[in-house]
Amino acid sequence: MPMDSKDKKQVEKNKSFIxxxxxxxxxxxxxxxxxRNFRKHVRVSFLVIVLGFIFSLNLSEWLWxxxxxxxxxxxxxxxxxxxxxxxxxxxxxxxxLGKKIKDVAAGAxxxxxxxxxxxxxxxxxPKMVHLFFYLKESL
Numbered sequence: 001m002p003m004d005s006k007d008k009k010q011v012e013k014n015k016s017f018i019x020x021x022x023x024x025x026x027x028x029x030x031x032x033x034x035x036r037n038f039r040k041h042v043r044v045s046f047l048v049i050v051l052g053f054i055f056s057l058n059l060s061e062w063l064w065x066x067x068x069x070x071x072x073x074x075x076x077x078x079x080x081x082x083x084x085x086x087x088x089x090x091x092x093x094x095x096x097l098g099k100k101i102k103d104v105a106a107g108a109x110x111x112x113x114x115x116x117x118x119x120x121x122x123x124x125x126p127k128m129v130h131l132f133f134y135l136k137e138s139l
Contacts, residue, residue: 031080037109038076045069048120055127065123068116075112079105 014020031038052065082105086098 027077031077035076035080038073038080041072041076041113045073051124055124057123061123064119068112068119071112072109072116075109079109 014023032042048065048069052062057065083102086095086101090098
């Protein structure tokens with residue numbers, strides 16, 4: 001149901017870079033505190049970055065790893081955006097098109113997460129196998 005014009009709040013254009021940055025950080029905090037899956041992705045990303053330091057990744061490996069991490073987080077933020085838009089438009093009532101939009105957005109998150117797993121496996125599995133055989137030989 002559309003709002004009356006008296007109910008709408010006029011939002012001014014951002015007055016400064018700092019104000020824009022503040023809105024962006026607020027958006028990041030919102031998705032972090034509201035979305036359980038986003039928090040899980042952030043925790044896994046942190047662990048993967050720690051592993052990257054432990055295994056002394058080279059520049060190319062870091063670029064692939066960080067790109068895949070940021071793609072997953074970006075997809076999760078877009079998914080949250082689409083979910084909120086659908087909920088706002090449908091007033092939290094079921095709508096077949098709304099379901100399709102939410103499913104496609106969730107599928108995008110799954111696709112980027114699978115990409116990240118493949119990148120992580122290509123980078124870390126050879127290093128873990130090498131470490132395993134090194135430890136096995138030293139015993």
